[in-house]
Amino acid sequence: MEKKYPRVLFRKRLNHLSKDVEKIGNATLEAYKDSVKTFFNYDDEPAEKVLTASKKIDEMNYHLEQDAMRVIASEQPVARDLRFIETCIKVGSHLKRTGYLASNIVEVARQIKDEDIPAKPMNDIKQMSGIVENMIQMSLDAFLKQDMDIARELHHEDDKVDDLFDKALKDISESMFKEKDTISYLVYILFVARFLERIADRAETIGDRTIFMITCEKP
Amino acid sequence: MEKKYPRVLFRKRLNHLSKDVEKIGNATLEAYKDSVKTFFNYDDEPAEKVLTASKKIDEMNYHLEQDAMRVIASEQPVARDLRFIETCIKVGSHLKRTGYLASNIVEVARQIKDEDIPAKPMNDIKQMSGIVENMIQMSLDAFLKQDMDIARELHHEDDKVDDLFDKALKDISESMFKEKDTISYLVYILFVARFLERIADRAETIGDRTIFMITCEKP
Numbered sequence: 001m002e003k004k005y006p007r008v009l010f011r012k013r014l015n016h017l018s019k020d021v022e023k024i025g026n027a028t029l030e031a032y033k034d035s036v037k038t039f040f041n042y043d044d045e046p047a048e049k050v051l052t053a054s055k056k057i058d059e060m061n062y063h064l065e066q067d068a069m070r071v072i073a074s075e076q077p078v079a080r081d082l083r084f085i086e087t088c089i090k091v092g093s094h095l096k097r098t099g100y101l102a103s104n105i106v107e108v109a110r111q112i113k114d115e116d117i118p119a120k121p122m123n124d125i126k127q128m129s130g131i132v133e134n135m136i137q138m139s140l141d142a143f144l145k146q147d148m149d150i151a152r153e154l155h156h157e158d159d160k161v162d163d164l165f166d167k168a169l170k171d172i173s174e175s176m177f178k179e180k181d182t183i184s185y186l187v188y189i190l191f192v193a194r195f196l197e198r199i200a201d202r203a204e205t206i207g208d209r210t211i212f213m214i215t216c217e218k219p
Numbered sequence: 220m221e222k223k224y225p226r227v228l229f230r231k232r233l234n235h236l237s238k239d240v241e242k243i244g245n246a247t248l249e250a251y252k253d254s255v256k257t258f259f260n261y262d263d264e265p266a267e268k269v270l271t272a273s274k275k276i277d278e279m280n281y282h283l284e285q286d287a288m289r290v291i292a293s294e295q296p297v298a299r300d301l302r303f304i305e306t307c308i309k310v311g312s313h314l315k316r317t318g319y320l321a322s323n324i325v326e327v328a329r330q331i332k333d334e335d336i337p338a339k340p341m342n343d344i345k346q347m348s349g350i351v352e353n354m355i356q357m358s359l360d361a362f363l364k365q366d367m368d369i370a371r372e373l374h375h376e377d378d379k380v381d382d383l384f385d386k387a388l389k390d391i392s393e394s395m396f397k398e399k400d401t402i403s404y405l406v407y408i409l410f411v412a413r414f415l416e417r418i419a420d421r422a423e424t425i426g427d428r429t430i431f432m433i434t435c436e437k438p
Binding site for chain 1: 301388
Protein backbone atom coordinates (compact mmCIF):
# COMPACT_ATOMS: atom_id res chain seq x y z
CA MET A 1 0.00 0.00 0.00
CA GLU A 2 1.52 3.25 -1.14
CA LYS A 3 0.78 6.16 1.14
CA LYS A 4 1.41 8.97 -1.28
CA TYR A 5 1.03 12.15 0.70
CA PRO A 6 3.14 11.13 3.70
CA ARG A 7 6.01 10.32 1.31
CA VAL A 8 5.68 13.71 -0.34
CA LEU A 9 5.84 15.26 3.10
CA PHE A 10 8.87 13.16 3.95
CA ARG A 11 10.68 14.32 0.79
CA LYS A 12 9.82 17.87 1.74
CA ARG A 13 11.35 17.38 5.16
CA LEU A 14 14.54 15.98 3.63
CA ASN A 15 14.66 18.86 1.23
CA HIS A 16 14.23 21.25 4.12
CA LEU A 17 17.23 19.72 5.90
CA SER A 18 19.29 20.11 2.74
CA LYS A 19 18.30 23.79 2.48
CA ASP A 20 19.31 24.30 6.10
CA VAL A 21 22.72 22.78 5.46
CA GLU A 22 23.05 25.11 2.47
CA LYS A 23 22.25 28.14 4.63
CA ILE A 24 24.74 27.08 7.29
CA GLY A 25 27.29 26.42 4.56
CA ASN A 26 26.88 29.84 3.01
CA ALA A 27 27.12 31.54 6.40
CA THR A 28 30.28 29.54 7.14
CA LEU A 29 31.90 30.39 3.82
CA GLU A 30 31.09 34.06 4.39
CA ALA A 31 32.56 33.98 7.91
CA TYR A 32 35.67 32.27 6.60
CA LYS A 33 36.19 34.85 3.85
CA ASP A 34 35.75 37.66 6.34
CA SER A 35 38.21 36.05 8.73
CA VAL A 36 40.88 35.85 6.04
CA LYS A 37 40.21 39.43 4.96
CA THR A 38 40.57 40.50 8.59
CA PHE A 39 43.80 38.60 8.88
CA PHE A 40 45.45 40.36 5.97
CA ASN A 41 43.94 43.73 6.67
CA TYR A 42 42.66 44.10 10.18
CA ASP A 43 39.47 46.02 10.80
CA ASP A 44 37.26 45.85 13.88
CA GLU A 45 33.93 45.68 12.10
CA PRO A 46 34.40 42.55 9.96
CA ALA A 47 36.26 41.00 12.93
CA GLU A 48 33.19 41.41 15.14
CA LYS A 49 31.03 40.14 12.30
CA VAL A 50 32.94 36.85 12.19
CA LEU A 51 32.70 36.31 15.95
CA THR A 52 28.95 36.92 15.85
CA ALA A 53 28.54 34.73 12.78
CA SER A 54 30.31 31.73 14.37
CA LYS A 55 27.86 31.81 17.29
CA LYS A 56 24.95 32.13 14.89
CA ILE A 57 26.25 29.16 12.86
CA ASP A 58 26.45 27.12 16.07
CA GLU A 59 22.83 27.98 16.79
CA MET A 60 21.66 27.17 13.25
CA ASN A 61 23.48 23.87 13.50
CA TYR A 62 21.77 23.10 16.80
CA HIS A 63 18.37 23.54 15.16
CA LEU A 64 19.42 21.44 12.18
CA GLU A 65 20.40 18.62 14.54
CA GLN A 66 17.11 18.80 16.39
CA ASP A 67 15.12 18.80 13.15
CA ALA A 68 17.13 15.90 11.76
CA MET A 69 16.59 13.79 14.88
CA ARG A 70 12.88 14.54 14.76
CA VAL A 71 12.69 13.41 11.14
CA ILE A 72 14.47 10.17 12.00
CA ALA A 73 12.23 9.51 15.00
CA SER A 74 8.98 10.25 13.22
CA GLU A 75 9.64 8.97 9.69
CA GLN A 76 11.84 5.95 10.48
CA PRO A 77 13.89 6.28 7.31
CA VAL A 78 16.18 3.48 6.20
CA ALA A 79 19.17 2.99 3.92
CA ARG A 80 20.06 5.96 1.80
CA ASP A 81 17.49 8.31 3.30
CA LEU A 82 18.81 7.60 6.78
CA ARG A 83 22.36 8.10 5.56
CA PHE A 84 21.34 11.39 3.99
CA ILE A 85 19.98 12.66 7.30
CA GLU A 86 23.03 11.45 9.21
CA THR A 87 25.21 13.23 6.68
CA CYS A 88 23.27 16.48 7.15
CA ILE A 89 24.04 16.26 10.88
CA LYS A 90 27.72 15.52 10.23
CA VAL A 91 28.14 18.23 7.61
CA GLY A 92 26.47 20.73 9.94
CA SER A 93 28.87 19.77 12.69
CA HIS A 94 31.92 20.22 10.43
CA LEU A 95 30.63 23.59 9.29
CA LYS A 96 30.11 24.65 12.89
CA ARG A 97 33.74 23.79 13.68
CA THR A 98 34.85 25.66 10.57
CA GLY A 99 32.95 28.70 11.84
CA TYR A 100 34.81 28.51 15.15
CA LEU A 101 38.12 28.12 13.35
CA ALA A 102 37.28 31.30 11.40
CA SER A 103 36.78 33.08 14.71
CA ASN A 104 40.13 31.68 15.89
CA ILE A 105 41.74 33.29 12.84
CA VAL A 106 40.11 36.59 13.76
CA GLU A 107 41.39 36.35 17.35
CA VAL A 108 44.93 35.93 16.06
CA ALA A 109 44.41 38.79 13.58
CA ARG A 110 43.54 41.00 16.56
CA GLN A 111 46.70 39.98 18.42
CA ILE A 112 49.08 40.70 15.56
CA LYS A 113 47.39 43.61 13.82
CA ASP A 114 50.26 46.03 14.55
CA GLU A 115 53.09 43.68 13.65
CA ASP A 116 55.03 43.67 10.44
CA ILE A 117 54.94 40.03 9.35
CA PRO A 118 57.79 38.78 7.10
CA ALA A 119 56.74 38.28 3.48
CA LYS A 120 57.52 34.58 3.08
CA PRO A 121 55.22 33.17 5.78
CA MET A 122 52.58 35.70 4.77
CA ASN A 123 52.68 34.40 1.19
CA ASP A 124 52.33 30.82 2.43
CA ILE A 125 49.25 31.80 4.42
CA LYS A 126 47.84 33.67 1.43
CA GLN A 127 48.24 30.66 -0.85
CA MET A 128 46.79 28.30 1.74
CA SER A 129 43.80 30.52 2.45
CA GLY A 130 42.90 30.69 -1.24
CA ILE A 131 42.90 26.92 -1.66
CA VAL A 132 40.97 26.49 1.58
CA GLU A 133 38.27 28.94 0.46
CA ASN A 134 37.89 26.92 -2.70
CA MET A 135 37.72 23.70 -0.67
CA ILE A 136 34.88 24.97 1.52
CA GLN A 137 32.92 25.85 -1.62
CA MET A 138 33.75 22.48 -3.18
CA SER A 139 32.66 20.57 -0.08
CA LEU A 140 29.30 22.35 -0.12
CA ASP A 141 28.87 21.64 -3.83
CA ALA A 142 29.85 18.00 -3.36
CA PHE A 143 27.26 17.49 -0.65
CA LEU A 144 24.43 19.59 -2.07
CA LYS A 145 24.76 18.25 -5.61
CA GLN A 146 25.79 14.79 -4.36
CA ASP A 147 28.75 14.97 -6.71
CA MET A 148 31.37 12.30 -6.05
CA ASP A 149 33.87 13.78 -8.51
CA ILE A 150 34.06 17.03 -6.57
CA ALA A 151 34.22 15.06 -3.32
CA ARG A 152 37.20 13.07 -4.58
CA GLU A 153 38.91 16.18 -5.91
CA LEU A 154 39.02 17.46 -2.32
CA HIS A 155 41.75 14.93 -1.49
CA HIS A 156 44.12 16.52 -3.98
CA GLU A 157 43.36 19.98 -2.68
CA ASP A 158 43.97 18.82 0.87
CA ASP A 159 47.37 17.44 -0.13
CA LYS A 160 48.26 20.88 -1.48
CA VAL A 161 47.26 22.48 1.81
CA ASP A 162 49.33 19.94 3.76
CA ASP A 163 52.38 20.71 1.62
CA LEU A 164 51.88 24.43 2.08
CA PHE A 165 51.53 23.92 5.81
CA ASP A 166 54.93 22.20 5.91
CA LYS A 167 56.38 25.03 3.86
CA ALA A 168 54.85 27.62 6.21
CA LEU A 169 56.28 25.80 9.23
CA LYS A 170 59.73 25.93 7.61
CA ASP A 171 59.44 29.57 6.55
CA ILE A 172 58.15 30.64 9.95
CA SER A 173 60.95 28.83 11.78
CA GLU A 174 63.49 30.44 9.44
CA SER A 175 62.08 33.91 10.00
CA MET A 176 62.21 33.36 13.76
CA PHE A 177 65.78 32.22 13.44
CA LYS A 178 66.82 35.22 11.36
CA GLU A 179 65.09 37.83 13.46
CA LYS A 180 64.49 36.87 17.08
CA ASP A 181 62.09 39.73 17.71
CA THR A 182 59.59 38.15 15.35
CA ILE A 183 59.19 35.07 17.59
CA SER A 184 56.55 36.57 19.85
CA TYR A 185 54.08 37.09 17.01
CA LEU A 186 55.22 34.46 14.52
CA VAL A 187 54.02 31.78 16.92
CA TYR A 188 50.53 33.11 16.20
CA ILE A 189 51.04 32.87 12.45
CA LEU A 190 51.94 29.25 13.03
CA PHE A 191 48.53 28.77 14.61
CA VAL A 192 46.79 30.40 11.67
CA ALA A 193 48.53 27.97 9.33
CA ARG A 194 47.25 25.20 11.55
CA PHE A 195 43.68 26.60 11.60
CA LEU A 196 43.69 26.68 7.81
CA GLU A 197 44.94 23.12 7.66
CA ARG A 198 42.16 22.04 10.01
CA ILE A 199 39.48 23.81 7.97
CA ALA A 200 40.80 22.04 4.87
CA ASP A 201 40.54 18.79 6.81
CA ARG A 202 36.90 19.50 7.64
CA ALA A 203 36.12 20.23 3.99
CA GLU A 204 37.79 16.99 2.94
CA THR A 205 35.77 15.10 5.55
CA ILE A 206 32.53 16.61 4.22
CA GLY A 207 33.54 15.23 0.83
CA ASP A 208 34.28 11.80 2.34
CA ARG A 209 30.94 11.75 4.13
CA THR A 210 29.24 12.57 0.84
CA ILE A 211 30.95 9.63 -0.85
CA PHE A 212 29.93 7.39 2.05
CA MET A 213 26.35 8.63 1.82
CA ILE A 214 26.18 7.71 -1.86
CA THR A 215 28.16 4.49 -1.96
CA CYS A 216 27.97 3.29 1.65
CA GLU A 217 31.72 2.74 1.40
CA LYS A 218 34.25 4.57 3.52
CA PRO A 219 36.69 6.36 1.16
CA MET B 220 -1.96 0.48 26.79
CA GLU B 221 1.41 -0.33 28.27
CA LYS B 222 3.53 -2.58 26.13
CA LYS B 223 5.85 -3.94 28.77
CA TYR B 224 8.35 -6.08 26.93
CA PRO B 225 9.15 -3.65 24.12
CA ARG B 226 9.99 -1.04 26.78
CA VAL B 227 12.30 -3.46 28.53
CA LEU B 228 13.99 -4.10 25.20
CA PHE B 229 14.22 -0.37 24.56
CA ARG B 230 15.93 0.19 27.95
CA LYS B 231 18.33 -2.60 27.10
CA ARG B 232 19.20 -0.92 23.82
CA LEU B 233 19.84 2.39 25.59
CA ASN B 234 21.97 0.59 28.15
CA HIS B 235 23.89 -1.05 25.35
CA LEU B 236 24.67 2.35 23.81
CA SER B 237 25.89 3.58 27.17
CA LYS B 238 28.18 0.55 27.53
CA ASP B 239 29.56 1.22 24.07
CA VAL B 240 30.34 4.81 24.97
CA GLU B 241 32.09 3.51 28.08
CA LYS B 242 34.22 1.15 26.01
CA ILE B 243 35.16 3.90 23.57
CA GLY B 244 35.88 6.17 26.51
CA ASN B 245 38.20 3.69 28.17
CA ALA B 246 40.03 3.02 24.93
CA THR B 247 40.42 6.77 24.41
CA LEU B 248 41.73 7.37 27.92
CA GLU B 249 44.21 4.53 27.46
CA ALA B 250 45.39 5.92 24.10
CA TYR B 251 45.77 9.36 25.63
CA LYS B 252 47.85 8.07 28.55
CA ASP B 253 50.08 6.13 26.17
CA SER B 254 50.52 9.18 23.95
CA VAL B 255 51.68 11.28 26.90
CA LYS B 256 54.02 8.53 28.09
CA THR B 257 55.44 8.34 24.57
CA PHE B 258 55.91 12.08 24.50
CA PHE B 259 58.00 12.15 27.68
CA ASN B 260 59.82 8.94 26.99
CA TYR B 261 59.72 7.87 23.37
CA ASP B 262 59.38 4.22 22.55
CA ASP B 263 58.24 2.73 19.24
CA GLU B 264 55.91 0.10 20.64
CA PRO B 265 53.50 2.28 22.66
CA ALA B 266 53.69 4.84 19.84
CA GLU B 267 52.39 2.28 17.35
CA LYS B 268 49.78 1.19 19.88
CA VAL B 269 48.32 4.70 20.01
CA LEU B 270 48.15 5.03 16.22
CA THR B 271 46.35 1.69 15.98
CA ALA B 272 44.06 2.57 18.89
CA SER B 273 42.93 5.84 17.35
CA LYS B 274 41.81 4.03 14.19
CA LYS B 275 40.06 1.39 16.30
CA ILE B 276 38.28 4.11 18.29
CA ASP B 277 37.11 5.68 15.04
CA GLU B 278 35.68 2.34 13.98
CA MET B 279 33.99 1.72 17.34
CA ASN B 280 32.49 5.17 17.11
CA TYR B 281 31.19 4.47 13.63
CA HIS B 282 29.32 1.42 14.93
CA LEU B 283 27.99 3.38 17.89
CA GLU B 284 26.61 6.00 15.49
CA GLN B 285 24.95 3.37 13.34
CA ASP B 286 23.40 1.62 16.36
CA ALA B 287 22.19 4.92 17.79
CA MET B 288 20.52 5.92 14.53
CA ARG B 289 18.85 2.53 14.29
CA VAL B 290 17.48 2.88 17.81
CA ILE B 291 16.08 6.32 16.98
CA ALA B 292 14.53 5.09 13.75
CA SER B 293 12.97 1.96 15.22
CA GLU B 294 11.98 3.09 18.73
CA GLN B 295 10.99 6.68 18.00
CA PRO B 296 12.13 7.96 21.38
CA VAL B 297 11.18 11.42 22.60
CA ALA B 298 12.35 13.97 25.13
CA ARG B 299 15.05 12.74 27.50
CA ASP B 300 15.52 9.35 25.83
CA LEU B 301 16.11 11.03 22.49
CA ARG B 302 18.51 13.48 24.11
CA PHE B 303 20.34 10.59 25.72
CA ILE B 304 20.87 8.90 22.35
CA GLU B 305 21.94 12.16 20.71
CA THR B 306 24.41 12.66 23.54
CA CYS B 307 25.86 9.17 23.02
CA ILE B 308 26.54 10.12 19.40
CA LYS B 309 28.09 13.44 20.39
CA VAL B 310 30.22 11.97 23.18
CA GLY B 311 31.44 9.26 20.81
CA SER B 312 32.40 11.89 18.27
CA HIS B 313 34.35 13.92 20.85
CA LEU B 314 36.15 10.78 22.01
CA LYS B 315 37.03 9.92 18.44
CA ARG B 316 38.62 13.35 17.97
CA THR B 317 40.45 12.94 21.27
CA GLY B 318 41.85 9.65 19.98
CA TYR B 319 43.14 11.40 16.87
CA LEU B 320 44.65 14.18 18.97
CA ALA B 321 46.47 11.48 20.98
CA SER B 322 47.91 10.16 17.73
CA ASN B 323 48.94 13.73 16.84
CA ILE B 324 50.88 13.87 20.11
CA VAL B 325 52.61 10.62 19.18
CA GLU B 326 53.54 11.98 15.75
CA VAL B 327 55.21 14.96 17.38
CA ALA B 328 56.91 12.68 19.92
CA ARG B 329 58.43 10.81 17.00
CA GLN B 330 59.73 14.04 15.43
CA ILE B 331 61.44 15.33 18.56
CA LYS B 332 62.54 12.13 20.26
CA ASP B 333 66.26 12.95 19.95
CA GLU B 334 66.00 16.59 21.01
CA ASP B 335 66.83 17.96 24.41
CA ILE B 336 63.78 20.06 25.29
CA PRO B 337 64.27 22.94 27.75
CA ALA B 338 62.87 22.23 31.22
CA LYS B 339 60.36 25.07 31.51
CA PRO B 340 58.15 24.26 28.51
CA MET B 341 58.45 20.57 29.39
CA ASN B 342 57.12 21.26 32.88
CA ASP B 343 54.21 23.21 31.44
CA ILE B 344 53.33 20.29 29.19
CA LYS B 345 53.67 17.88 32.11
CA GLN B 346 51.28 19.89 34.27
CA MET B 347 48.82 20.32 31.41
CA SER B 348 48.86 16.65 30.51
CA GLY B 349 48.06 15.63 34.11
CA ILE B 350 45.04 17.91 34.33
CA VAL B 351 43.86 16.82 30.89
CA GLU B 352 44.06 13.13 31.83
CA ASN B 353 41.92 13.89 34.84
CA MET B 354 39.48 15.82 32.65
CA ILE B 355 38.98 12.91 30.25
CA GLN B 356 38.19 10.65 33.21
CA MET B 357 35.86 13.28 34.68
CA SER B 358 34.01 13.75 31.39
CA LEU B 359 33.39 10.00 31.18
CA ASP B 360 32.19 9.90 34.79
CA ALA B 361 29.94 12.91 34.24
CA PHE B 362 28.26 11.32 31.24
CA LEU B 363 28.07 7.71 32.47
CA LYS B 364 26.84 8.62 35.97
CA GLN B 365 24.86 11.59 34.65
CA ASP B 366 26.53 13.70 37.29
CA MET B 367 26.07 17.44 36.78
CA ASP B 368 28.52 18.40 39.56
CA ILE B 369 31.39 16.67 37.82
CA ALA B 370 30.25 18.16 34.49
CA ARG B 371 30.33 21.66 35.98
CA GLU B 372 33.69 21.06 37.62
CA LEU B 373 35.14 20.55 34.12
CA HIS B 374 34.88 24.30 33.46
CA HIS B 375 37.30 25.08 36.26
CA GLU B 376 39.72 22.44 35.03
CA ASP B 377 39.52 23.81 31.52
CA ASP B 378 40.36 27.29 32.82
CA LYS B 379 43.50 25.84 34.41
CA VAL B 380 44.49 24.25 31.11
CA ASP B 381 43.91 27.53 29.27
CA ASP B 382 46.15 29.37 31.74
CA LEU B 383 48.84 26.73 31.41
CA PHE B 384 48.61 26.96 27.64
CA ASP B 385 49.29 30.71 27.82
CA LYS B 386 52.20 30.02 30.15
CA ALA B 387 53.56 27.36 27.77
CA LEU B 388 53.29 29.77 24.84
CA LYS B 389 55.30 32.33 26.82
CA ASP B 390 57.90 29.82 28.00
CA ILE B 391 58.33 28.33 24.56
CA SER B 392 58.76 31.75 22.94
CA GLU B 393 61.31 32.67 25.62
CA SER B 394 63.28 29.47 25.09
CA MET B 395 63.32 30.10 21.34
CA PHE B 396 64.52 33.62 21.97
CA LYS B 397 67.30 32.51 24.30
CA GLU B 398 68.55 29.66 22.17
CA LYS B 399 67.81 29.94 18.48
CA ASP B 400 68.72 26.36 17.75
CA THR B 401 65.70 25.20 19.74
CA ILE B 402 63.27 26.88 17.32
CA SER B 403 63.13 24.00 14.86
CA TYR B 404 61.74 21.57 17.43
CA LEU B 405 60.06 23.93 19.89
CA VAL B 406 57.47 24.75 17.25
CA TYR B 407 56.37 21.14 17.67
CA ILE B 408 56.10 21.50 21.45
CA LEU B 409 53.82 24.43 20.77
CA PHE B 410 51.55 22.10 18.82
CA VAL B 411 51.49 19.58 21.65
CA ALA B 412 50.37 22.32 24.04
CA ARG B 413 47.65 23.10 21.55
CA PHE B 414 46.61 19.42 21.21
CA LEU B 415 46.29 19.18 24.97
CA GLU B 416 44.21 22.32 25.08
CA ARG B 417 41.93 20.90 22.41
CA ILE B 418 41.51 17.60 24.25
CA ALA B 419 40.57 19.56 27.37
CA ASP B 420 38.04 21.43 25.27
CA ARG B 421 36.49 18.16 24.10
CA ALA B 422 36.23 16.91 27.69
CA GLU B 423 34.56 20.14 28.73
CA THR B 424 32.11 19.84 25.85
CA ILE B 425 31.22 16.29 26.90
CA GLY B 426 30.39 17.75 30.32
CA ASP B 427 28.29 20.48 28.73
CA ARG B 428 26.41 17.97 26.59
CA THR B 429 25.70 15.95 29.73
CA ILE B 430 24.22 19.01 31.44
CA PHE B 431 22.14 19.71 28.35
CA MET B 432 20.95 16.10 28.26
CA ILE B 433 19.74 16.33 31.86
CA THR B 434 18.36 19.87 32.00
CA CYS B 435 17.68 20.63 28.34
CA GLU B 436 19.47 23.93 28.96
CA LYS B 437 22.65 24.94 27.19
CA PRO B 438 25.30 25.62 29.88
